[in-house]
Amino acid sequence: MGLSASALALLAQHGLHAEAIALANGTQLQLLSDVRVVSGKRLVAKATWQGQNVFAKLFAGTQASRYAQRDQQGILALQAAQIATPTILAFDQVQHSDVRVMLIEAIEDSQNAEVFYTQASPKARLHLLSQLVAIVAQQHQAGILQTDMYLKNFLVQSSGQNAIERIYSIDGDGIRKITALSQHQALQNLSTLLSKIDVIELEQHLPTWLALYTKTRGWSAPPDVQHVHQMIQKQRTEMASRYADRKVFRQCTDVQVAQNSQGFFACSTSFLHLPVPATAEALDAVMQQFTLLKDGNTCTVASTSVAGQTIVIKRYNIKNLGHRFSRMWRPSRAAVSWANAYRLQLLAVPTAKPIALLETRCAGLRGKAYFLSEYLDAPDLTEAFSGRLDGVSRAALVKAVVQLCYRLWRLQISHGDLKASNIKVLAGEPVLIDLDSMQQHRYAFFANRAHVKDLQRLMQNWKDDTSLYNAFVKSFKVVYADHTPLIQAKILSN
Template sequence: MTSPATSSAPDLQQYAKGAASTAFGLVLDDGSELQSLEVVRRVPGKRLVCRGLLNGQAIYAKFFIGKQAAKYAARDKRGSIWLAQAGIATPALLLESRVADQGCEVLLYAAVSARNAEQVWQDIDAGERLALARRLVAEIARHHRAGLLQTDLYLKNFLADAQAIHTLDGDGIRRLRAFGRQRQQWDNLACLISKFDVDAVPAWLPNLLQQYAVAIGDKQPGIGRMQRLVARHWQNDMRQYARKVQRSCTDVHVEQTSQHYLAVNRAKDSPVLRQALAAPDGLLDAAGALRLKSGNTCTVAAIEIDQRKMVIKRYNIKNFWHGLGRAWRPSRALVSWANAFRLQVKGIATPTAVAVLERRWLGLRREAYLLTEFVHACDAAEFYADASIDQEAREQVARRIARLFFQLFCLQLEHGDFKATNVLIHDQHPLLIDLDSMRQHRCRKRSERRHVRDLQRFFKNWQADAETSWLLTKAFRAVYTDGRVLDQAGIVVK
């Protein structure tokens, strides 16, 4: 349904904050009428991106809000002009305007009939992903050949169709500096490669580097150097996102007072959820709640909020001294919350984190609560103990578990408690749970030692099951490109 443009402009700040989401119309200062505007992206207090219509033509409207709106609009426009001048495919800039009474700058871009590269990536298999990765690498080489650098390298900033890759987000386009130009190019290439499937990168790297060298007409970087650069970007991506979701951002809303700290996943937020979180202890004992664990350190229950099944985990304070020790440190609930998003940003499956709540007294932390989506699944031990599951499914799940471990190894992540019960098998795919002991290591050697310990702890679950142990060993040996850590962990095919 088309929303007519009105002379009374809606409050764009409310749309940017997520407080409003309905389609709307708008009249710009130059008289242009925008219709059927729907929010596709928001950066609270700074930017709002909508798709809609201008005189019947499909467009994307970028609204720049706040004190630095003019600066960011000018930068976005400049980047788009540079791309167009270099002959790089990018949506055409149609109009520049304002909504003066809201201090808002507006850029209108033509809609391109191509899909977001991130969406395309999710819908294709491994072989097709390598082909798309080669096309994206070649596109970045064209940027570099034109003296340009895309500093906001995410797959969602590219559109892909059969003919071309279209570059979005002129705001992230910069000129390559004359000094250290090759180093900038290689680091930028590593940033792009770090967005591909973590476990595929080691095998793809020689192919991608060759593609880059052909496209740019220059020598390719060494594989070892590129591996180090990619690993550094993996580390930075996870750390930045883990910090980001502990404050208000596009994905998370945060409320903080001297009595509590609350972070809620915007995609899962609702008034009913907020009301339930006002009395979290009541959720654990509510009628219909299924108690999963009643331990000294934590209490876990499966519950239902707003007709959605969830799991709530309360991290208890055992005594005065335990409370004193926990008062100054981030709670285990908050650590789990950050780690869930750390895994999410790298495509590692874990139940979606819905909310985290820390009770505080004069700013000192007390009990903490973590709310996640409920996943109806058995754990890895139950899966392999089920004699009704056929051999093909067992082998497929073993390969996927091995892939999960290899991803953690590449990312230098230590789980810290790899019991079989902490790996759920949902629709023959493993999901990692119980993330409060997970750590991200800076030191590669320390990470390898910890990964060996994770491997040994996991395989300990099948000491009495030689068949499953052999099945998993074979899968791990097939997935790991370097078998050193497997040798150190004693995982050998006998």
């Protein structure tokens, strides 16, 4: 697979070549492909060293020695607590350089827990999560806190059919020894991990996981489930906001950014292979050549082809000078769509993949803005229900839409315009589009109020189809354990 451009750039800064890096101990290291790059500071790569496969961590910059030692100390702390972690094979530095190197054993037949979780069967996911909760409890019992609590910081060694053999704690840099770990700190840390889990799966199994955690810690009684659930919801909202509202608007692993006084351009790294137009003039020219899906006063939408891939370009227009000034202090609707697309991806809610964002600027004022996303060759909800669906398929689609609504409610997300044309049906599953009115609410009161409006807007689509309307009512009644929003939306009566 080779090294990425950012990895090669980091090596070049220090005069290093991936094929042969000489260590101070006289051995040679060959880098094969990078796993993570922190610009100018750190490189994690698959490598070979003395005839064996390893993971190499290279630390560069003025703080290289400090970060390398902190990573080493974290791994040694895990080992001292008898918590499984890959062995350090060498801790050295590059010859004639300040670059520090730590070589770690490569665990065969393994993948990080985030990848395993997304690909595993429901049964295997539950088994994984139970084991992770037990490992976190072991860490806390040993006075260890993983400050970078993500699924990707656990390594799952498995055999065929998703059978887990062993789970390793990795990333020693995030490990801290805490002299007196309070219950609040411990539950906060556990909540951070569980905030990465599917919201419905979490609701179903949280009491079981808390009982397991309590048993491993030797506590006399488990913590209050509702209290921990609120902690998890707060963590999830803050995590999604840090990522979608801030991180994807700057240079990071997922996004490449370029900006100047004339504009701001961001492109998903997943679509860097496409020659995406990066100026307003180029985008306008492309839109004129292809099919307009919508040509309104404030918004123009076109589907177009770039290097053989169909994409959607949504241009948000500025009507007049007053409109321009009204947008001065607010993110453009294109930026809102960009953030929400990444938010939904992070929270595992189906949506069209974001490709690029362009905001034009003039004298500090925002002008036209463009949001580019993948084109979904799929019918919307109205078209799907108007098609040739048998009774079983129709019931399954109704349930899938209701489950999508329930997931959004539990995530405290409101769509803002939940009409049938804003829900595509891809392979029988509903996919949300048109995200410029979407919000993730910090407080449950506002989330519930907005969710009621979403439900009312959705049900308006079926007011002339009694059979379909009643099918939705029946499904809502089953999926929603708490009928309060359904009663407030007048879908159910008291």
